[in-house]
Amino acid sequence: MDAISVIRAKRDRQELTGEQIDWIIDAYTRGVVADEQMAALAMAVYLNGMTRAEISRWTAAMIASGERMDFGALDRPTADKHSTGGVGDKITLPLAPLVAACGAAVPQLSGRGLGHTGGTLDKLESVPGWRASLSNAEMMDVLRDVGSVVCAAGEGLAPADKRLYALRDVTGTVESLPLIASSIMSKKIAEGTGALVLDVKAGSGAFMKNADDARELAATMVELGTDHGVRTVALLTDMDTPLGRTAGNALEVRESVEVLAGGGPADVVELTVALAREMLDAAGLPDADPAKALADGSAMDVWRRMITAQGGDPDAQLPRAREQHVVTAPASGVVTRLDAYAVGLAAWRLGAGRARKEDPVQAGAGVEIHARPGDHVTAGAPLLTLHTDTPDTFAYAQAALEGAWELAPAGSGFRPRPLILDRIG
Ligand code: URA
Incomplete structure (x- = not known):
């Protein structure tokens, strides 16, 4: 077996065999298959997908690449x-x-x-x-x-x-x-x-x-x-x-x-x-x-x-960011949209998240939301408070939040969509 034939098969939209999947996952774990080869295969999977049988075998091979834990000795169900x-x-x-x-x-x-x-x-x-x-x-x-x-x-x-x-x-x-x-x-x-x-x-x-x-x-x-x-x-x-x-x-x-x-x-x-x-x-x-x-x-x-x-103090003061900036409502009305991606991006830019795995995060950074979809606001009232230790990031966070919310006149009959959309299983 070799990596190139597995990559070619998925590139050409073929279903991978169980043996191909077991081999490539094991060889990648052992460092025999290089990152660039696995990246090419991942892109082929991204573009061409997998059948349920392939997904099942791929999952089993990844489980088999390491240890399995066992909670059988506990006196309660997990x-x-x-x-x-x-x-x-x-x-x-x-x-x-x-x-x-x-x-x-x-x-x-x-x-x-x-x-x-x-x-x-x-x-x-x-x-x-x-x-x-x-x-x-x-x-x-x-x-x-x-x-x-x-x-x-x-x-x-x-x-x-x-x-x-x-x-x-x-x-x-x-x-x-x-x-x-x-x-x-x-x-x-x-x-x-x-x-x-x-x-x-x-x-x-x-x-x-x-x-x-x-x-x-x-x-x-x-x-x-x-x-x-x-x-x-x-x-x-x-x-x-x-x-x-x-x-x-x-x-x-x-x-x-x-x-x-x-x-x-x-x-x-x-x-x-x-x-x-x-x-x-x-x-x-x-x-x-x-x-x-x-x-x-x-x-x-x-x-x-x-x-x-786990070594923590549940009574300790939680860290608070050094600087805050309040974003206010431009008009009165009911909030009809607050975009999750934009808020996540703003929190990330303020220092709550990382761009690379090894980056540190700021404990106090993030976004506080004063008005959610369905809430009424008056012009000039706080919508969001941005928190950071690095105030030069406020401008980037505000750019991320451009167009992130919408307001409608009060009484427009807006109803937020339900939180739980479906149950599967
Ligand atoms: N979380 C995971 O653990 N894996 C993914 O691929 C995506 C989200």
């Missing part, structure tokens, strides 16, 4: 959530302790932000002292003692995906359904969770801009999970508008703590509770009541123990 990524998507922060408070174990292996979407680990690192890197033994200890853990995936989990994802990121091949589905599901299946709930985003701030593509991605991932014995369901959710009222690391932690305290924005609470119900159902705990666990403080209690177990 459930995990994965979001395909969006703007202001802080849901993992309240969700993991909430589901743990309801009786499941939540091993939440999470990632960092890249481009306009934020990353859960970057957000939590704004909590003074909190550590994202845990050994497998440490992760197990936190999971057993607290019920939920949020940490970086170890080097041994689906190493083929680690290399391939970094390569796709710099070769314009991220937005490919077969490559996204196999990337996400290889990590989740290797992680060993018994139940998985996918939050598949559709809209301007998501990888999948339209709901039909997102639905197909969701169906593919549900099928992959089910085939590997993981009880998998997906919610299709809106990402035309940012989630909640903040986009940025410490800003989002603050908002998540509000949700755990029984408050917070209605959309963040709605999605957190809906995903919690799905996770508990899939884990075999359908009678648990996540709304009650938010209201009675038990989810907050798990959050505090989880942060402490």
Whole structure:
């Protein structure tokens, strides 16, 4: 077998054989296939797609490239959530302790932000002292003692995906359904969770801009999970508008703590509770009541123990950016659109995100949203507050936000589109 024949086959729209797929993933993991060859293959897949059989074999080969974790020794069922990524998507922060408070174990292996979407680990690192890197033994200890853990995936989990994802990121091949589905599901299946709930985003701030593509991605991932014995369901959710009222690391932690305290924005609470119900159902705990666990403080209690177990101080002041700039409404009316991509781009330019993997992020940077679709504003009232330590970025952020919102006269009958668009599984 050789890389060139595999690349040619996909270039010429042929279906790859199982042997070709197993060989190329294994050879790439061992460094026998070069990055430029894998990049050419990724572009051929991007352009010509894959059949379900190819996606399934590709996923299995990526799982086999590394270790598989096993939570069988825990005394409670495991459930995990994965979001395909969006703007202001802080849901993992309240969700993991909430589901743990309801009786499941939540091993939440999470990632960092890249481009306009934020990353859960970057957000939590704004909590003074909190550590994202845990050994497998440490992760197990936190999971057993607290019920939920949020940490970086170890080097041994689906190493083929680690290399391939970094390569796709710099070769314009991220937005490919077969490559996204196999990337996400290889990590989740290797992680060993018994139940998985996918939050598949559709809209301007998501990888999948339209709901039909997102639905197909969701169906593919549900099928992959089910085939590997993981009880998998997906919610299709809106990402035309940012989630909640903040986009940025410490800003989002603050908002998540509000949700755990029984408050917070209605959309963040709605999605957190809906995903919690799905996770508990899939884990075999359908009678648990996540709304009650938010209201009675038990989810907050798990959050505090989880942060402490990972070296953080749940009572510490969260960092605040040195400079703020307020963007005001140009006229009175009702907000009918607030573009998620533009807000994500602005937060990124203010310093909340990174352009390259090794870049640092600013803990306090980001965008605070004062008016969301459906809210009434008067001329001159604050719409957004921009936060940064580097005020020279205000102009770039404001340029990103040009045309990002629309206002209509009050009484125009505008109704925001629902947050949860569909359920697959
Ligand atoms: N998240 C992943 O883990 N992989 C992708 O390909 C896209 C999003």
